[in-house]
Amino acid sequence: SAQSLSPLSTELRAAALAALERLGATVPEAAEDAGIAVHSPLSGERIATVRRDGAEETRAAVGQAAEAFTTWRSVPAPARGHVIKRFGELLAEHKADLAELVTIEAGKITSEALGEVQEMIDICDYALGLSRSISGRTVPSERPGHRLMETWHPLGVVGVISAFNFPVAVWSWNTAVALVCGDTVVWKPSEKTLLSAIGSAALLDRALVEAGYPSEISRLVLGELEAGEALVADERVALLSATGSERMGAAVAPVVAGRMGRYLLELGGNNAAVITPSADLDLTTRGVVFSAAGTAGQRCTTLRRLIVHSSIVDDVVARLVRAYEGLPIGDPRTDGTLVGPLVDAGSAERMARSLAEARADGGEVLVGGGEVTVDGAPEATYVAPAIVRMPAQTAVVRRETFAPVLYVMTYDELDEAIALHNDVPQGLSSSIFTLDAREAERFLSEAGSDCGIANVNIGTSGAEIGGAFGGEKSTGGGRESGSDAWKQYMRRATNTINYSTELPLAQGVNFG
Numbered sequence: 001s002a003q004s005l006s007p008l009s010t011e012l013r014a015a016a017l018a019a020l021e022r023l024g025a026t027v028p029e030a031a032e033d034a035g036i037a038v039h040s041p042l043s044g045e046r047i048a049t050v051r052r053d054g055a056e057e058t059r060a061a062v063g064q065a066a067e068a069f070t071t072w073r074s075v076p077a078p079a080r081g082h083v084i085k086r087f088g089e090l091l092a093e094h095k096a097d098l099a100e101l102v103t104i105e106a107g108k109i110t111s112e113a114l115g116e117v118q119e120m121i122d123i124c125d126y127a128l129g130l131s132r133s134i135s136g137r138t139v140p141s142e143r144p145g146h147r148l149m150e151t152w153h154p155l156g157v158v159g160v161i162s163a164f165n166f167p168v169a170v171w172s173w174n175t176a177v178a179l180v181c182g183d184t185v186v187w188k189p190s191e192k193t194l195l196s197a198i199g200s201a202a203l204l205d206r207a208l209v210e211a212g213y214p215s216e217i218s219r220l221v222l223g224e225l226e227a228g229e230a231l232v233a234d235e236r237v238a239l240l241s242a243t244g245s246e247r248m249g250a251a252v253a254p255v256v257a258g259r260m261g262r263y264l265l266e267l268g269g270n271n272a273a274v275i276t277p278s279a280d281l282d283l284t285t286r287g288v289v290f291s292a293a294g295t296a297g298q299r300c301t302t303l304r305r306l307i308v309h310s311s312i313v314d315d316v317v318a319r320l321v322r323a324y325e326g327l328p329i330g331d332p333r334t335d336g337t338l339v340g341p342l343v344d345a346g347s348a349e350r351m352a353r354s355l356a357e358a359r360a361d362g363g364e365v366l367v368g369g370g371e372v373t374v375d376g377a378p379e380a381t382y383v384a385p386a387i388v389r390m391p392a393q394t395a396v397v398r399r400e401t402f403a404p405v406l407y408v409m410t411y412d413e414l415d416e417a418i419a420l421h422n423d424v425p426q427g428l429s430s431s432i433f434t435l436d437a438r439e440a441e442r443f444l445s446e447a448g449s450d451c452g453i454a455n456v457n458i459g460t461s462g463a464e465i466g467g468a469f470g471g472e473k474s475t476g477g478g479r480e481s482g483s484d485a486w487k488q489y490m491r492r493a494t495n496t497i498n499y500s501t502e503l504p505l506a507q508g509v510n511f512g
């Protein structure tokens with residue numbers, strides 16, 4: 001009950017509810033024993049309880065979105081773009097409100113939370129342009145008096161499942177593009193970040209309704225596993241776009257494939273950077289610290305492995321340890337804080353287990369790794385980002401621990417570094433720090449990094465929306481956001497039009 005909340009949780013609850021009110025959202029609060037608990041990692045305590053949607057509510061939402069699709073698909077794409085333009089304006093107007101919710105629920109420092117909302121605004125700009133540029137091609141026909149072309153049509157209902165660590169941006173990447181493509185969307189956000197979802201969905205509702213369209217074009221399902229499974233299994237969901245752990249992807253993919261649906265998977269990463277002898281070490285240190293310790297190590301693109309040339313490893317490690325020792329850890333709302341809390345105690349336990357396993361494998365923890373106590377928040381889980389020197393790429397290094405642990409390994413020949421780099425199940429993001437053009441090009445070539453994202457002299461995290469985002473291997477193979485990612489949200493029809501008076505058959509076939 002509200003009376004038993006700590007002063008910090010009372011303040012967080014009030015701030016969240018006030019932000020939601022400014023966003024025009026109503027919170028479907030439920031009794032503590034009936035709904036889903038909303039915790040804030042800033043206090044580690046429950047600050048609200050919201051309605052729990054199950055399989056039935058999920059199927060009802062899909063039904064509404066399927067019905068809305070029958071009219072939305074025929075609205076001209078530029079008119080659909082105008083709704084997204086308005087959504088982007090509302091996001092800009094309410095940037096601070098939504099960022100505050102992201103901080104309260106996901107624990108991001110204010111600057112990163114604002115950045116997440118900026119990413120939503122950016123994808124709206126992108127989708128607006130897309131609404132006037134989606135296009136097929138016309139190709140030469142082998143037959144006289146014929147035109148051969150392709151047309152892109154809306155696909156249907158897109159189901160979006162998102163993770164706690166990008167509680168609003170991932171949905172908007174999918175939704176802005178899907179809506180412009182003429183699809184309707186059903187969103188099942190992470191059960192850990194429901195208030196952020198309620199706040200951002202309210203803004204899109206407003207944009208739709210203001211423009212005279214039904215809000216059923218975008219549906220929000222507040223559920224856990226049961227709701228997620230119902231969305232995945234529903235045959236009316238033409239595309240299932242799911243972001244989360246490799247475990248979730250492995251559960252979801254066979255179900256969607258079994259009903260011949262389409263899926264777009266954005267799963268875990270185990271991102272590495274190669275640091276070569278020519279690297280600019282000042283720039284490298286800054287790039288590594290942001291990518292490895294930023295967001296408290298809770299980005300899919302977080303830098304988790306360093307592969308450093310043996311001639312410079314001691315220098316690199318000394319610089320990183322110095323930087324880590326000075327990292328301000330604490331309340332993510334405070335100016336100057338760079339590392340906020342882990343999302344919950346389970347994350348801290350998994351981090352501690354991984355560090356123990358690394359030590360058993362011969363690893364040496366050079367800095368960090370312990371829990372940090374923050375005044376007024378005894379239940380919260382803050383940790384000091386860790387750097388671990390590893391003798392080899394053992395099993396613990398090859399899996400994603402969703403916490404700030406950076407493993408350091410060494411190499412002597414670039415081939416060896418690339419082999420080590422690629423020898424993990426995941427294939428999301430990668431970097432090389434070098435001033436040697438041959439090394440950089442080699443890393444970007446077909447014989448280099450096997451990831452969906454490969455960078456030079458910049459860390460593994462912090463992508464822009466203009467490029468396609470996603471990764472290979474157990475990361476799932478999906479691509480979201482920019483480039484031609486929109487094609488996954490549409491279906492292609494090939495059209496042959498005969499404007500002659502003859503009926504020539506392809507390949508010269510004669511029939512009667």
Ligand code: NAD
Pocket residue numbers: 161162163164165166188189190191223224225227228229232243244245246247248251252265266267268269299300301400402428470471475
């Ligand atoms: P998670 O896998 O625990 O949950 C993600 C979402 O999947 C949640 O909404 C959850 O309810 C749902 N879910 C889980 N099992 C399901 C099932 N069997 N059927 C249907 N839905 C199911 O992940 P998390 O802890 O919220 O997020 C962290 C993970 O997400 C990390 O592995 C991270 O790398 C990954 N991630 C990847 C990307 C990317 O773009 N590649 C982006 C962000 C996060």
